[in-house]
Amino acid sequence: MPTTVSLSRVILTLAAWVAPPGRRTLCQAMRAELDVLYDGRLSWALGGLVSALGWRLRVDGLFWAVVLACALPIWRSVTFLATVPIYRLLDRLGSPAIYSYWLLQQALVCALLAAWRPRLAAPAAITYLVVQYAISEIVWIYVLRWPTGKGVKIMDAPPVVGLSAVLCWCLIGAWSGASLRRTFARPTL
Structure with missing residues (x-):
């Protein structure tokens, strides 16, 4: 009892x-x-x-639905098609420019999500990243039948380093969005 x-x-x-x-x-x-x-x-x-x-x-149901929708392949494909001209321009500058632009995109998505709900900034960024990479892994392994093992790299780095870099940029974006929201929500005198 x-x-x-x-x-x-x-x-x-x-x-x-x-x-x-x-x-x-x-x-x-x-x-x-x-x-x-x-x-x-x-x-x-x-x-x-x-x-x-x-x-x-x-x-918070709508917020979490948007977080999950942003990580889904359909949304990522639409946004990728919209930014193809930028990728073509950056292709001349090499892979570091493309990786930088891609990281900034991830940070911007997390910043926008965090600006919507500042108190959920870190959980939203982590959920966005985990769902995005879980779906990517499923597509790579089961749909595209890409080999896994020693040759897998994320941003020309081992997976742990690449995922850590993306997570850092997502958290930086989330912190920035939450900070901006709190700054603009303060009353002015």
């Missing part, structure tokens, strides 16, 4: 953390009602967590 009570309290604490700011008092009320219940504490706590997740989905 004490294990169920403590587990229920942890679940409702998680629900309060997940819930949007306007609904956190409801989660605190659910936790206060938990002490009055004799039976069904765990189901009460799980119901509170599901409710909090539903509230959060209503608040």
Whole structure:
């Protein structure tokens, strides 16, 4: 019985953390009602967590849908086709220019996402990168049948170095977008 009570309290604490700011008092009320219940504490706590997740989905669902859509191959193909002239121009300058432009594109996407929801800047950047590279790996291995092993490189570097560079640029972009949003959201005197 004490294990169920403590587990229920942890679940409702998680629900309060997940819930949007306007609904956190409801989660605190659910936790206060938990002490009055004799039976069904765990189901009460799980119901509170599901409710909090539903509230959060209503608040941030569109944002996360846009984050995932930006990483999908269809969106990336459309934006790539729009920037083909820039890539052709940069092709004369060599691969470092193309990699720099590509990294700036990644940073810009993350900056725009972070400007929309500043408090979700880092999770959005990491989710964008992970989804983008997971889909790329699936396409490379299963669709294009590219060989894997020692020859795989990202930006002419080992995969760990290439992914770390992209992650850094995504986080820099997210930080910049969140900072700009907070700067412009401040009231002027």
